[in-house]
Amino acid sequence: MDFRFTPEEEAFRKEVRDFIESECPSDLRGGDVNFFQQIGPLVQWRSKLAQKNWVAPAWPKEYGGAGMTIMEQFIYNLETARSRAPAPIYLGGLGVAVVGPTLIIYGSEEQKKKHIPGILSGQHIWCQGFSEPGSGSDLASLQTRAVRDGDDYVINGQKIWTTLAHLSQYMLLLCRTDPDAPKHKGISYLIVPMRDESGQPTPGVSVRPLYNMAGTHEFNEVFFDNVRVPAKNLVGEEHRGWYMAVTTLDIERSNIGSAVGQQQTVEDLTRFASANKGNGVVRDLSSVRYELAERFIETEAALMLSNRVVTMQAKGMIPNYEASAVKLYSMELNQRIANTGMGMMGLYGQLSRSSKWSQLRGRVEFMYLRSVANTIEGGTSEIQRNIVAQRGLGLPRND
Ligand SMILES: Cc1cc2nc3c(=O)[nH]c(=O)nc-3n(C[C@H](O)[C@H](O)[C@H](O)COP(=O)(O)OP(=O)(O)OC[C@H]3O[C@@H](n4cnc5c(N)ncnc54)[C@H](O)[C@@H]3O)c2cc1C
Incomplete structure (x- = not known):
């Protein structure tokens, strides 16, 4: 399979990369933005994206989006993750991720006029x-x-x-x-x-x-x-709300998970392990090297699963159990990466960002605690497994 982009897609990728490089404040690019503590720089970055209609890049141009194709969105998200800039979905919150798309499809003209500008500008959460x-x-x-x-x-x-x-x-x-x-x-x-x-x-x-x-x-x-x-x-x-909500949930699920971010975390852990070999901060390297290698392979698998969903969407197909498989796999992988980091760092892993002894800005501690919710929010892992079992494998319902 050939995953290379076309020359036009490559040019777009460069445009996104250059824009982030020149415009996104560096303190937002550690991959560990705190929404509540960094609200000022986040608002600044958001208004720069808004000038390019890149806050909700997938929305049609008439509603203030950039009307990006599925492939352009994929490249945009990929480059944002690679540059470690805050994901647009993170900046726009549920307004951009779920409410806007729902109103664009089902809302009245009055509702669209009233609410879409506030969602895009960030004025309304x-x-x-x-x-x-x-x-x-x-x-x-x-x-x-x-x-x-x-x-x-x-x-x-x-x-x-x-x-x-x-x-x-x-x-x-x-x-x-x-x-x-x-x-x-x-x-x-x-x-x-x-x-x-x-x-x-x-x-x-x-x-x-x-x-x-x-x-x-x-x-x-x-x-x-x-x-x-x-x-x-x-x-x-x-x-008829249920039937609309099912669409909303599909929109939400298709936004969850970033294999690129996970790969970067594994690479960070690997660099950290090498840099701290033998100094007591990292547990015996011989026992974590296989785990790190496994996590890296798993991030590659997560990337392939995401590629599959994006390729389907680009062909006009609607991913169903395939989206559940990505959600399930990536969210459980988040927990495995956090476990590997925690095991590797021992007591240092448990220190939060506020401790002067914390390593990697307390990311492992936060990821370890926060990733528990990943397999619940947006539909639990069991529910995703049910979808894959029934719709993907054709197994009978379990009731
Ligand atoms: C961080 C976070 C943010 C959230 N944000 C929002 C939000 O903004 N708005 C909102 O409305 N909700 C939100 N939720 C709620 C989330 O959607 C629900 O928690 C989730 O759908 C699970 O529902 P529940 O908590 O009632 O668990 P339950 O549905 O009671 O499930 C309990 C356990 O039983 C299992 N289970 C249930 N049914 C089945 C089945 N049929 N087969 C096999 N196992 C099953 C589940 O997998 C789970 O392990 C959020 C949750 C989290 C963790």
């Missing part, structure tokens, strides 16, 4: 209100209710694990609008303002923080107590 305490993998069982009352919907219920709800201006909410219909058929999509322009929470909305095991406040519980939302905030057809 969005969150995704899908999961509930009893409904994660079995999302269609969700219970948060929205009842039509005149020109409004009135919402009651609870969401959980809602990333960035504490900072968001809007939520894309999945809620039950017809409790008597079969579970997939009574769900709708609503846009819920989380706060007003002055930052005051919407009446009836309360957000409670949840801290992850890495100690960061990324996600929350969100409670709705008779929250009134105008009926014009309905996205697409009433009761």
Whole structure:
């Protein structure tokens, strides 16, 4: 198989590389940006990307994207990862990754006009209100209710694990609008303002923080107590939300995972192991060399799996179990890389960035803790395995 790019693709690759080289601030290029501590430089970088319509490069030009082809997006993402610049998806958050594409496909003209500019400029942060305490993998069982009352919907219920709800201006909410219909058929999509322009929470909305095991406040519980939302905030057809959400989840899944970033981490660990041989920081090299070699081979396999998905998309095919295979493999690989790093560094691996004794800016400690969530967020590994088993291998359902 020949993975070389065409001369035009090579030229585009150079354009991306040169742009990042000259414009992206160097302190954002360590591969370990902290969203909360480096918000200033991130905003700066984002506005430079915005000038080139590169914040949401895949979106059509009429909506402020660059209308990039699948291959151009792939090259753009690859070069961003190779240059260790923050991924565009990271900068744009769920607004760019999920909400914008959903509104472009299903939203009314009024919704697009109102919300797309704020998503692109970064003025509005969005969150995704899908999961509930009893409904994660079995999302269609969700219970948060929205009842039509005149020109409004009135919402009651609870969401959980809602990333960035504490900072968001809007939520894309999945809620039950017809409790008597079969579970997939009574769900709708609503846009819920989380706060007003002055930052005051919407009446009836309360957000409670949840801290992850890495100690960061990324996600929350969100409670709705008779929250009134105008009926014009309905996205697409009433009761058809499930079918739209399936598209949203496909969009989300196809964005997860970067084999290039993983390869760089393995290369960093390898360089670190060689540089610290015999000085007590790294465990006996003879016992970690095979592990590092294995991790490197696995990153090559992850790259091949991603290439397959991109090639399918470029041919107009819709990856299905193939996207699940990439998600599953790359997210479990993240954990194996973190384990290798932790084992290799011994006690040094456990030190966070804030310690003066930490190595590699505390990346191993953070990756070790944060990568636990990788096999849960965006659909757990078991769910991805079910998809591969049923749709890829044709095995019968397990129920
Ligand atoms: C970091 C992070 C960020 C998140 N951000 C958001 C967000 O912004 N918005 C949002 O709505 N949600 C978010 N989530 C929630 C996420 O989508 C759910 O946690 C996930 O879908 C799993 O649901 P659950 O936690 O309810 O686990 P459950 O579905 O209860 O699963 C528990 C266990 O049972 C297994 N299991 C369940 N069903 C099956 C089955 N059929 N076959 C085999 N095994 C099964 C699971 O794999 C898992 O191991 C986030 C989660 C994380 C970790």
